Each structure stands twice: as structure tokens, then as C-alpha cells.
Amino acid sequence: MQDVELYIEIGKNVRRRRKEQILTQEALAESVESSSQYISRIERGQVGPSLEFLYKLATALDCPVYSLIPASYPAKTQYFPAEVTYRISSCSEWKKQFLTDYISWFLQQPDPSEK
Structure with a gap:
């Protein structure tokens, strides 16, 4: 499973906490010695911050680190x-390898509906 869903949930929590603290992305970035672009990418779920960075964010947002992490892993x-x-x-x-190879081959074939 890709971690995109997890990153999106973390980003939502960071944004929510930042807005509760009435902070701009720039102000938050400055307090954690980062860039506003990186904060923006976190909030949009484009990147997953390291555990160390999550602790920095939690300190800057005056909240426990677990409030930035979803209670459960997003459903696959x-x-x-x-x-x-x-x-x-x-x-x-x-058989699993055969099916994988067949699916790869099949997906390379032209779609009759696109002719």
C-alpha cells in the first residue's frame, strides 16, 4: 500500500492545528526551521514528514505528536x-507470476473501444 492516504491525513491534521493556532504556513515554517513550500506540501499530503520533523511540528503547534497522526491507518x-x-x-x-506477466501483456494491448 502506498502511504499517500496516510500523508493526506497527517497533512489535514497539521493544517487544522496550524489554523487553530492562527499561524500562517510561513510562520510555522520559520518556527521549525523549514520552508513554507515544505509545510504546504505536507499539508497537501504530497510528502510524509519524518518522525523527527513531526515532533518539531507538534512542539511548534503546541500539541502532542499523536494529534498529528491518524488514530488508525487509512483503509486500503x-x-x-x-x-x-x-x-x-x-x-x-x-501461477501468480504467470498472472502478473499476463496482466502486463494485456495492458499493453490496444483497447478496441479506442479505435
Whole structure:
């Protein structure tokens, strides 16, 4: 799973706390010795701050670090129905590799609807 969902949730929490403290991104960036561009990227979920940086943010925002981190990991979006996932999970490694290769090949084929 990609961490994008987690980064987005952290960013929302940072933005919420910053606004509660009536701070601009520039003021927050200055207090944590960073740039406003980096704060903006965090708030938009484009980057995940390090644990050390989260502690700096928490100190600057006068809040516990755990208030910046979601209580649970964001739910993973499931791309395949449960039945397909179940069937693949019981396959041998050879079959899983075959399916992966086939899907890669299939996705390279021209789409008949695009002709």
C-alpha cells in the first residue's frame, strides 16, 4: 500500500492545528526551521514528514505528536473483488507470476473501444 492516504491525513491534521493556532504556513515554517513550500506540501499530503520533523511540528503547534497522526491507518482501497483476491492468494508462486506477466501483456494491448 502506498502511504499517500496516510500523508493526506497527517497533512489535514497539521493544517487544522496550524489554523487553530492562527499561524500562517510561513510562520510555522520559520518556527521549525523549514520552508513554507515544505509545510504546504505536507499539508497537501504530497510528502510524509519524518518522525523527527513531526515532533518539531507538534512542539511548534503546541500539541502532542499523536494529534498529528491518524488514530488508525487509512483503509486500503481494494481494487479487486474479494473473490478474485481470495482465488489469487491460494495460487502457487508460478501461477501468480504467470498472472502478473499476463496482466502486463494485456495492458499493453490496444483497447478496441479506442479505435
